[in-house]
Amino acid sequence: MADTREVVTVEGRRITLTNLDKVMYPDTGTTKADVLAYYAAIAPHLIRHARNRPATRKRWVHGVGTADQPGEMFFQKNLDSGTPSWVARHTIEHTRGHNQYPLVNDLATLTWLGQIAALEIHVPQWQFDRNGKQQNPDRLVLDLDPGPGVGLAECVEVATMARAILADMGMDPIPVTSGSKGIHLYAALDGTQSSAAVSDVAHELARVLEADHPELVVSDMKKSLRHGKVLVDWSQNNAAKTTIAPYSLRGRTRPTVAVPRTWRELASGSLEQLDYEQVMKRMRRRADPLAKLTIGEDRLAPYRAKRDRAKTPEPVPELAAVHSDERSFVVQEHHARRLHYDFRLERDGVLVSWAVPKGLPTEPDENHLAVQTEDHPLEYGGFTGDIPKGEYGAGSVSIWDAGTYDLEKWRDGKEIIVTLHGRPGGGLGGSRRFALIHTGESGKAAQNWLMHLMKPDVTGAATSSTRTPAPVSGPRVPVPKAPAPMLATLGSAADLNGDQDWAYEMKWDGIRAIARIEAGSATLHSRNGNDVTVSYPEIANQLADDIASDVLLDGEIVALNAKGRPDFGLLQTRMKLTAKRDVQRAIRSVPVQYMVFDILHRDGLDVTPQRYDRRRSILAECVRSRDRIQLPPAFEGELDDAMTSSHALGLEGVMAKKRDSTYRIGRRSRAWIKLKHHATQEVVIGGWRPGKGRRSGSVGSLLLGIPGGDGLRYVGKVGTGFSDSDLDDLLARLSRLARKTTPFFDIPRADAADARWVTPSLVGEVEFAEWTTTGRLRQSSWRGLRPDKSAAQVEAERVFS
Secondary structure, X not given: OXXXXXXXXXXXXXXXXXXXXXXXXXXXXXXXXXXXXXXXXXXXXXXXXXXXXXXXXXXXXXXXXXXXXXXXXXXXXXXXXXXXXXXXXXXXXXXXXEEEEEEOOOHHHHHHHHHOOXXXXXXXXXXXXXXXXXXXXXXXXXXXXXXXXXXXXXXXXHHHHHHHHHHHOXXXXXXXXXXXXXXXXXXXXXXXXXXXXXXXXXXXXXXXXXXXXXXOEEOOOOHHHOOOOEEXXXXXXXXOOOEEOOOOXXXXXXXXXXXXXXXXXXXXXXXXXXXXXXXXXXXXXXXXXXXXXOOOOOOOHHHHHOOOOOOOOOOOOOOOOOOOOOOEEEEEEEEOOOXXXXXXXXXXXXXXXXXXXXXXXOOOOOEEEEEEOOOEEHHHHHOOEEEOOOOOOOEEEEEEEEEEEEEEEEEOOOXXXXXXXXXXXXXXXXXXXXXXXXXXXXXXXXXXEEEEEEOOOOOOOOOOOOOOOXXXXXXXXXXXXXXXXXXXXXXXXXXXXXXXXXXXXXXXXXXXXXXXEEOOEEEEEEOOOOEOHHHOHHHHHHHHHHOOOOEEEEEEEEEEOOOOXXXXXXXXXXXXXXXXXXXXXXXXXXXXXXXXXXXXXXXXXXXXXXXXXHHHHHHHHHOOOEOOEEOOOOEOOOHHHHHHHHHHOOOOEEEEEEOOOOOOOOOEEXXXXXXXXXEEEEEEXXXXXXXXXXXXXXXXXXXXXXXXOOEEEEEEEEOOOOOHHHHHHHHHHHHHOEOOOOXXXXXXXXXXXXXXXXXXXXXXXXXXXXXXXOOOEEOOEEEEEOOOOOHXXXXXXXXXX
């Protein structure tokens, strides 16, 4: 086998990857490259549960082998001399000496572990603090291990029994199929009890289960007692013991994974251990069931305490992001009671924040007061909008500049020196070096710092790097702000009136986006005017790199599935992301493309009055199809041929556009007709009904409406098409929007019987068979939320037979 070798940069760390073609799992042909790809995709989840814990590794340097010829396993605790210097580590004193363990706190470390064939990562139930001191455990673990003659079904039975006991103790455990034979149960602890005390409690719990169910449960480790029973292994709560980390691979003949599950999944008769491909697929669309057990310093508690999710549009997550070495900054212009600027630096999974009343200093001889405020979530880095009157920080927030920073010094509570690299056209005007120096005061003034503009460092890093735009002839007029796009009317072949002057384009199943490129910088805005650049930076970057003109483009952002087809459900996983780290990981797992189909402005000229064919010609001069940016051609041929091609390609339908039509900003026009293979409708959620049976405690159906002159008109309900993660997400969102009265003016009493009403602000989309004669959606199925659209923009689309 050739020694394939590749040097990669991961989070700023150079790592040499070797033998990427080496088969690590012979039975499935899974290679080292596959292992590295899995750990890259699953890193946010695995790191969340392994960070700050000493990692013991099981390595299979030559692969796991087969059932007949197992591969040699190398068990490793201590770090060796070949460990990169940047790998975070702490030391544990043992009776026979001391060992230095790595901390799996970032993707670079996880990649290095994959490179050295550390397939299994095991961690204890406790973490180190910032000074390397061992803390009390923050979780209790029970390992349900089936003996000969029993299997996963019996483990589920014992898990259900253990859950009942733990619930009585105030702990609701979360199951993890171990990737081996059994199930692990995790329950959160408050960190006040020692490992010895927790181990005693777990031991007693195991004995209670054995006493109540002696025919099925054993708590003694002796192998002779385990036939036909499930061992409740309580010993992994000992401070010296470890458990396979959630989302770690297993070194078995198949590349199975220790993966958190829901109790609903455990109740399924088809429950099985999952392999890495199944886990990657499920985590593209699902939330991590174990995420809520992540315990540690809750740095966002002060932030959440000041904000009401139901009243403010600001992001209010339950958890801080996973720590990493990524360094982003944002400066937000905040028009509150008094204008000030909020300066935020990404650090340890949050945005460390200061309010700077006079803005960032522009001269080295002036210092500006910077008052440290509560840490903000990383999602706040992309927040713009209006905080309602009466809420904390009420006023308008916009982004003055944002980008990345180089860290020169960070002494908590004393001194910070950073070089900020702003984006082209941002308020900084390039790169600037700043120092934050604490004033040394105490009491109410303990949050006061001084912000100082420093000279560039000796490398000259603090210099502007904006691109010089291509010259244009004639007077320059700035590219206008992104307007509302032109809208099409739903129709059928009969609406084309036999005209031959129609162009046909494929209809893309994604979200509409206006791209604004000016002076080498690109931004993306959704149909309702929201800046979504932070969610799709790869598109903005390529637009800025490839297009020399200053232009305003219209197009559709689509996500492609494994078959290369647009997948609206897959795109939903990208729509929700704003944190830079989450976006960067999603770029690898959920590729998106920008399908450009029109142009509104070019180099100071308004081209919307030009006819369709002329605009297409201008567009072709500016945009070339490459990678993430595509200029799909107009279809040459008849409508029937276009519809047949669209269906064969798995697309949503066809757009028919009059060749002599102009571009009408923000107007719905019959010059553009959309013809779909299936009927869809945007809807506003006005309420929901609780589920029953399998969906007990969750959403059973959504009550849907369309705004009209009399208010919200009821158009029916939808109860199918939801994934488990959809239901969890909707329940959380709807709970924040609860209200006492119905927003519908015409909902039937039967549909309102057990309804829970909500403020009608969430927009979704359904697929359905037809409209009934009473104006209801027939056979509707849920497609997903539409965060790119507001309730006021929802209209009933006419359906033709």
